[in-house]
Every structure is written in C-alpha cells, then in structure tokens.
Amino acid sequence: MYEQKRVIALGFFDGVHLGHGALLRAVKAAADRLEAVPCAFTFDRSPTAVITRQTVPLLSTVEDRILLMRKCYGIQEVVVAPFEAMQRMDWEDFITKYLLEELNVVHVVAGHDFHFGYQGRGNPDRLRAKCRELGLGCDIIRKVEQDGITISSTYIRNLVAQGELERAAQFLGHPHILTQQVGHGKGIGHSALGFPTVNLRVPEGVIVPAFGVYATRVWFDGESWPAVTNVGVRPTVSDNDGRVTVEGFILDFDGDLYGRQVRMEFHKRLRGERKFPSMEALAEEISRNAEQTREFFEGA
Numbered sequence: 001m002y003e004q005k006r007v008i009a010l011g012f013f014d015g016v017h018l019g020h021g022a023l024l025r026a027v028k029a030a031a032d033r034l035e036a037v038p039c040a041f042t043f044d045r046s047p048t049a050v051i052t053r054q055t056v057p058l059l060s061t062v063e064d065r066i067l068l069m070r071k072c073y074g075i076q077e078v079v080v081a082p083f084e085a086m087q088r089m090d091w092e093d094f095i096t097k098y099l100l101e102e103l104n105v106v107h108v109v110a111g112h113d114f115h116f117g118y119q120g121r122g123n124p125d126r127l128r129a130k131c132r133e134l135g136l137g138c139d140i141i142r143k144v145e146q147d148g149i150t151i152s153s154t155y156i157r158n159l160v161a162q163g164e165l166e167r168a169a170q171f172l173g174h175p176h177i178l179t180q181q182v183g184h185g186k187g188i189g190h191s192a193l194g195f196p197t198v199n200l201r202v203p204e205g206v207i208v209p210a211f212g213v214y215a216t217r218v219w220f221d222g223e224s225w226p227a228v229t230n231v232g233v234r235p236t237v238s239d240n241d242g243r244v245t246v247e248g249f250i251l252d253f254d255g256d257l258y259g260r261q262v263r264m265e266f267h268k269r270l271r272g273e274r275k276f277p278s279m280e281a282l283a284e285e286i287s288r289n290a291e292q293t294r295e296f297f298e299g300a
Contacts, residue, residue, distance in 0.1 A: 005036035006077070007107040007137075008099065010114055012153075013042050015059030016068035018173040019144040019151035023109045024073035026139050030107045034137075039103075040075050043083040050083055057207035059153055059160065064179050067263075072174060079103065091117025095130050107137035146171060163210030163269040175217075175265035176209070178202065178246065182257045195249035195286065198227070198257050200264060208244055209266060211273040213286075215293040218248055219263040225253045226297050228289045229264065232273035251290055268296055 007030045009023040016024075024040065031038035042065060049056040060068065062080055069075040086094065094117050099105040108131055116122035124140045131138035144151045151171050159168040160176055169175050180200040198218060202208050211232035217224045227248040234245060248264060270289050276282040 004104065005034060005106045006039045006103055007031040007034060007036045008039040008041050008079070008103065008105050008109070009075075010041050010108065010110040010116065012047060013040060013065050013069065014046070014153040015156055015172055015176075016065055016072065016174075017151055017153065017156055017171055018146065019111070021073060021173055022141045022144050023111060024069060024075055026109045026141060027107075028074050030109070030137060030139070034106055036106055037077055038073075038075050039077040039079060039105075040069050041079045041081065043086065044080055045083045047083055047087075050087070055205075057157065057161075058205055059157055059176070059207060061179070061203055061206060064177055067179065068174065068177070086116070087118065089117055091122030091126060092130060093117075094122060095127065096134065100134060100136065105136065107139075109139045109141065112140060112142050157207055160207055160209050163212055163272075165209065165214065165266045166268050169267070175267055177263055177265050178206070179261065179263040182260050182262055184258060195228075195251070195290075196253055196255060196257075198248045198250060198262055198264075200246040200248070200262070202244060202246060210269065211244075213270045213273065213289050214266050215268040215270055215289075215296045216248055217265045217267065217297075218250055219265070220257065220260055224265075226251045226293050227264070228270075228286055228293050229266070230273065249286060249290070251293065 007027050009027045011020060011023060013020045027040070028038045044062060046056045046058060066078045069078055089098070099108065108127065110124060110127055112124060114124060128138045128140060149155060156168050156171050165176055178200060182198045183201060184199065209231050214229045214231065216227045216229040218227045227250045229246060229248040231246050232244065234247070246264070270292050276285060
C-alpha cells in the first residue's frame with residue numbers, strides 16, 4: 001500500500017479531450033484541498049475493443065495519454081492497469097481492495113458513464129454509494145458538451161480520420177499528437193527537396209489522420225519547429241512500398257534527428273495527398289506548402 005494519499009480519476013482517457021479534462025481538473029482541485037497526489041487510472045487496452053472484439057483505433061498511445069494528462073492538467077501519477085485483470089475483478093473489490101487498500105485513495109472522480117468490475121456491474125451510483133460508506137470523497141462528472149455536441153473520443157476520432165484537425169483540437173483542447181522515435185527514411189527529403197525530415201511510424205492500433213499534407217510542429221529538447229508533414233503512401237516516389245508513412249519536412253532546422261524521440265502536433269490539413277508528375281514538381285509544391293505553414297503559425 002502507498003503511504004501517500006491519492007485523489008484519482010477513473011477512465012480510459014483516449015486522446016485526453018476536454019470531457020476528460022473536467023474529471024482531471026476536479027482531481028487536481030481535490031488533491032490540492034486534501035494535500036494529496038493528483039492521479040489518474042487508465043487501462044492498457046481499449047475496453048470497448050476488448051468487450052466488442054472489434055478494432056477501435058486509438059487517438060493516443062498510453063505514453064501520449066500520460067504526457068497529456070501531466071502537461072495539460074497537472075496529473076502527477078498515472079496508473080496503467082491491464083484491462084483483462086480489472087474486468088474479472090468484483091466491482092466492490094476494485095474500490096475497497098484496489099483503490100482504498102492498495103493505492104490509498106481518499107477521493108475518486110469518474111464520469112457519468114463509467115462502468116467497472118466484473119460484467120461492468122460497477123456504475124456511478126454504486127461507486128458513489130460505496131465511497132460514502134467507506135468515507136471516501138466522490139465526484140461524478142456530467143457529460144461535457146460543446147457546440148451542442150457531447151465531447152467524446154469517438155466523435156474526435158471521426159474528425160481526425162477525416163483530416164479535420166483544427167476542429168478536433170477544439171474538442172481535444174490541444175492539437176492531436178504523435179510521439180515516436182525518428183526512423184530512417186529514403187533520404188529523399190534532404191537530398192531531392194532540400195528539407196531535413198523526420199520519419200515517424202504510426203503505432204499499431206493508433207489512428208492515422210486522413211492522407212494528406214499538414215501544417216505541424218515538431219517538438220524535441222523543449223523547443224519546437226514548424227514542419228510540413230505528409231501522411232500517406234508517397235505516390236510520387238518511384239520506390240514507395242505502399243506502407244503508410246508520416247514524413248515531416250522541418251522548416252528552419254538543420255540537423256539529424258534519427259533515433260531521437262520527437263512529438264509531432266497536427267494543426268491543419270493543407271491538402272490531400274496526390275501524385276505529382278516529377279520530383280521537381282513535388283519539391284515546388286512542398287515549398288508552397290512550407291509558405292502556407294509559416295503563414296498559418298504566424299497568424300495563430
């Protein structure tokens with residue numbers, strides 16, 4: 001058992017959107033009041049995907065969820081639990097043995113639709129009643145709406161899949177991100193186009209934004225650079241192998257980031273992916289996209 005008191009938010013938190021933010025802000029406020037550590041509890045896998053046995057692409061990896069919760073909401077600790085094990089646990093045991101006895105939780109925050117424990121028998125009403133019985137604080141957060149739309153990972157996922165990254169950011173409360181280690185590309189960006197590039201892999205199970213070219217920012221070492229990023233299969237490149245790539249052409253930067261961990265923020269889709277008649281025509285178009293990117297960030 002932990003000795004330090006904890007206030008914890010319960011949920012999956014895919015994308016860490018503004019609806020999640022309502023829970024995480026409540027956690028931070030309660031933790032400050034109770035002199036406890038603000039925490040979040042999440043699963044290693046999508047509960048919806050496991051229960052329905054369907055493929056549900058994620059907005060963010062576990063690592064990006066943790067980063068966003070810490071960066072945007074001041075959450076200090078994130079507990080990542082195996083969903084299958086938690087799915088088999090009795091709902092009362094989850095509260096008494098896991099949250100109370102193991103994690104030393106003194107206050108719980110959950111959403112209006114949070115279910116937990118064996119067969120999902122734990123629900124907000126049971127959570128509130130059990131916490132009251134045990135002398136624990138408990139906040140149940142109502143659904144959060146914007147523009148008359150309930151903020152949800154499903155809705156935002158559809159926006160990202162359609163390339164509507166600016167609108168997605170309005171519901172996320174931050175740009176859609178991808179954090180990955182830079183891999184080797186074909187060297188085409190630097191040699192033929194004159195731009196240093198970062199080549200990122202979209203992890204299995206994580207959503208791929210609509211194919212096209214985006215105004216992005218690339219972060220590393222605490223600083224960021226604007227970049228023109230192509231998501232797709234690079235149809236103009238003669239030896240493309242059909243694999244989906246995320247290739248960022250970094251503006252105003254000269255260096256090699258191979259093997260480095262970078263965070264890419266997707267801000268705006270500039271155009272769809274298309275095949276150009278030559279590499280020269282592609283380079284000319286990327287130069288035009290670079291100017292669009294500069295103008296976008298200058299006006300942001």
